[in-house]
Amino acid sequence: MKTVTRALKAGLCALAAGGALLASTPAASAESWHWHSRHETWxxxxxxxxxxxPSWQADRLKCEIEGTWSPWQTYALYIYY
Structure with missing residues (x-):
């Protein structure tokens, strides 16, 4: 019985911690990542x-591989607005 009680307490604590983490994330907004251009190299x-x-914050611009990796891979520039 003690094992069941401990498991239940541990589960409730984990659930509470997860809820606290979710509550701290910002609500969804109209801002999102938008594709801007394609480039041959990173x-x-x-x-x-x-x-x-030049004046944009670095966390609002990102270059990512388009599709799966290959030797002739292209990279896409995404902008967050």
Whole structure:
């Protein structure tokens, strides 16, 4: 019986901790990531982002691989607004 009680307490504590983490996240808004352009290299994508958006915060721009990785991979620039 003690094991069941301990497991129940542990489960409730985990649930409460998870709820606290979810409550701390901001509510969904109209802002999201938008595709902007395609580049041949990651460095080219970063350079373009730096030159085109010099005053933007770094956390609002990202370069990611498009699709699955391959030797002729392209990279996409995404903007958060």
């Amino acid at each position: 460095l080219g994508c970063q350079t373009y982002a730096t030159i085109t958006f």
